[in-house]
Every structure is written in structure tokens, then in C-alpha cells.
Amino acid sequence: MSSPVVTRFAPSPTGYLHIGGGRTALFNWAYARHTGGKMLLRIEDTDRERSTAEAIDAIIEGLTWLGLDWAGEPVSQYGRAERHRQVAEELLAQGKAYRCYCTPEELEAMRAKAEAEKRPIRYDGTWRDRTPSEAPAGVKPAIRFKAPQQGETVIEDAVQGRVVIPNKDLDDLIILRSDGNPTYNLSVVVDDHDMGVTHIIRGVDHLTNAARQIQIYRAMGWRVPHMSHIPLIHGPDGAKLSKRHGALGVEAYRAMGYLPEAMRNYLARLSWSHGDDEIFSTEQLVEWFDLDAIGKSAARFDFAKLENLNGHYIRHMPDDKLLMSFIDFLPHAEGGKAMKAKIDEAMMAKLLRALPGLKERAKTLVELKNGAQFLFAERPLPMDDKAQQIIKDGGAEVLAGVVPVLAQVSNWHAHDLETAVKSHAEAAGLKLGKVAQPLRAALTGASTSPGIFDVLEVLGREESLARLRDQASS
């Protein structure tokens, strides 16, 4: 029996949880679930300049919205700095690291020179073999890892396969800054080791870091975790979906009206697949998810497909559940707070009754919100351009004819209303559409809506007749 799987999601809190991070978290989560293991959350906050408490909150909220959870409390990497320092000292004591007295300015000059001469940009090992006695006075040293210079470092990656990096291309990285703070590559290794992480699943942008980290694991005599470097998500143009290029935080997707279940389904299908399966539940994802089905090429983010998937989830969600999702969504939508304030028991009932007709027409919760607008509107109803046109083009007269008919319907239900309107249309020699559109315009203020008889029923007799009379010619 092998030990239980431990994965981790380790974002740096320098901004919101972007969509690529969300998928990395999803893969870690799904793999942990699939194997009966657990996922840990570690906040990589060692960069004190850029890490913020707001970002931590945004990440946690984003993960929570996505429906991803983790075992235990989030770990602060910065909080473990003392331990990282100890490891750096240990490496130093063992001769596997050394003090480097180069100043940042010198290093910058070194890089500039290398670039100008079109040489690989690498630390030249100035202090690798010098003795501390040669140290310049007044310069605080950083500690560098003494990386092997010959041979190669092999990454056995579940996704990338066997990746071989020549050691000559990996220079001596700083593991402890001159101010005594550990750097990323050291902290990651120490934390993953101490936290018992068995499987590292992260973006391929960390692939070369993996090589350096493996060298540190070796130097410490620690076991190297299983690694999976997953492809990045690109924008529609093929370029990296970076923060600078319009990459959005998961909260933006929430505001755009996407359902977490749809996001999970969509994200799961980026660089991962299970045969021809396109739409599947999170339970199925957990059941099916495995590392060997992850592809190596980057995927482009496609809003059209996300939207299609989202529409599917909206349509198939039970009405009561959808209503709850809708109400939870409202505060995040434009003008949604005002709508939410209007939701009382009666409105809940109306929404629930209207939802079957509404959800067929909505691909996002924003569209659902817009579609439901007519339920919240108050007389006199605001009318959009098309609706006004319908009323003007003879609609008002049609309404004048049909209102008395509707007023006589004793049982105000869709079926009876339909019977009444249809026979009226027939008697008047009008096609049903000629009657339905004016009704729709007057009732909803728009030219599109759910089935008109359902609209009449949901609005109720009094409100319906009042709205119709507002627009009927006298």
C-alpha cells in the first residue's frame, strides 16, 4: 500500500485567483478526491512587498465559490520562514551552499553584459569557490545553492514525461536573501516536504523550477514528490492568458453569471478529457480524473463553449436550486442589489413559477436576471424600442380588442388564457402572433419573453390587465 495522496494548491497572494489558478486548484482537488487523498492550501506570501490580505481573501473566496475545499487551515509560507532559514544554514554547513557577496547592481551588470554578448543569462559562480576571508567588508551576503555543474537533472513528470535539463543551464540560485529571508524555490521544497505533499500539480511555467527544486531535494536527501506540470490556458489569440491581457479573476466569472458547476465542467475539459464526454457532474469528474489523461498542449479559453455549458446547467438545474443560485448571484450583478431587495415571499413564488420559461432562454445568470426584469418592473412599464414599435404598429388596437376577452377569463391560468386568446384571434381573423406580440410588449416591455400565457399567469389577473390597459388604445 502506498501512502495516501497529498496535493496542494499554492497561490501567491498578489492578486485575485485567476482562471488558470482556478483550474490548477481544480486538478489538485479532483486528483486528491479521486485517490481518496487530500488537498492542502498554502499561501506563498514570502514576497512581503506584493502580498496582501485582500488577495488572500479573494483567493479563498474564489476557491469557495468554485466549490473546492482543502484539508486543514491554509498555511502561510511566510510563517515558516524560520524553518526555511534553518534548512539554508544546514545546506551551508554541509558545503552544499555558499555565501555570495555580489550586490544586486553587480548581478544586474552581469546579466546585461551576458545579454549584450548574446550569452546565456546566468550567475557566473563568482563566489562559488571563494573563501569567506575574501568577503568585502560591509556587504551582507546572500546564500546560494551550489548546483551541480555537470550532468543533467531529470524530471519524471506524469504529464510532461521524462524531461531532461542540462545542469550547465541551471545556475546557483539564491536560497536565502541578504536580508535573511528565504526565496521561493527553497521555501517550496521545504514546505512540500514538511507538509508531506506527495503529488505536485502546477502549471508548466514551473518546469525549470522543478529541476532546481529536485536538486535541493537531493541535497537534503529528501524524497522528490510526483510531479505533474500542466499546460497553461491561453487567450483566444493563443497568447498567455495573463493578468495583463485581460485574464479575469474567478469572481469576474461569477459576476458574468456563470455557475460554479459549469465552470468546473468547462475548466476540467481544458487539457484533460475522458473520451467523448463533454458534460459531466463533479462526481463523475472525481471518478474519472487521472493524471495520465492530461494533455501536453495549451488550451485556448473559449467563452462560447463556456456559455453553452452554462446554459445547459441553468436549464437542467431544478428550479428551487436555480432560484437559490440566482438570489446568491444577484449581489454580484449590476443592479442586482436593488432587485434582491424586492424579493419577498410573493416575488419568490412568482420567480419560481416563471423560472421554467425563463431558464430556457438564459445562458447566464445575467440573462436570467434580464429576463426576469418584467416581474420586478412597476407600472408604468418602461418599454424598449421594439416593444414601443409593436404597440405603435397597430398593437394598441389589438390590445383594446383582447383586453375585454381576457377580463372575462374566470380561471386565470395559462391554459384557459390560451384558449381564450386563440379563439379571439380566430374570430378576429388574426394570426396568433399578431395578438401575442402586442401582449408581450405591453406585459413585459420587451419583444422577447417566455411564453405569453405563462407571463399572463405569473403576473396575475390584476397586474396583467392593468399593464395591458396602459397600452391599449381607448
Place this chain on the structure above:
RNA sequence: GCGCCCUUCGUCUAUCGGUUAGGACGACAGCCUUUCACGUUGUAAAGACGGGUUCGACUCCCGUAGGGCGCGCCA
């Protein structure tokens, strides 16, 4: 510049040497229809290029081109 990775319809992908290269989104067309949708039927649409290996390559190897990632006292 150096290193690593990638390349099947516009997009996401299936294919693990032998298929009429399949599915999904999107597009287009038809049907349904009180609007818009939904639903449904159908159509168009792909192995980057060039060499090998093989009886046989989308699949294996090499090269070319294009793309991505990395090369901080950032993570």
C-alpha cells in the same frame, strides 16, 4: 541568445500503426414555433511542412517552420 515543451476541423478534444479521422462548441441550412430561446435533423470544416522507419503512419524517428514557457536577492 540558451534550455525545455507543444502542433488533429475556427475552438476544446478522441485516436494509444490498419478508422469513410469520431464527438462537442461555434458556423450554415431545414424542421418545430405566439417572440426569443430550447429541442431536433442535416451540411461544411482538421492531421503545420519535409524527410525517413514500416506491408501500412495522425500515431514512431529526424529536420524545418510556427507557437508557448523558463532564464530575478518575484512567485
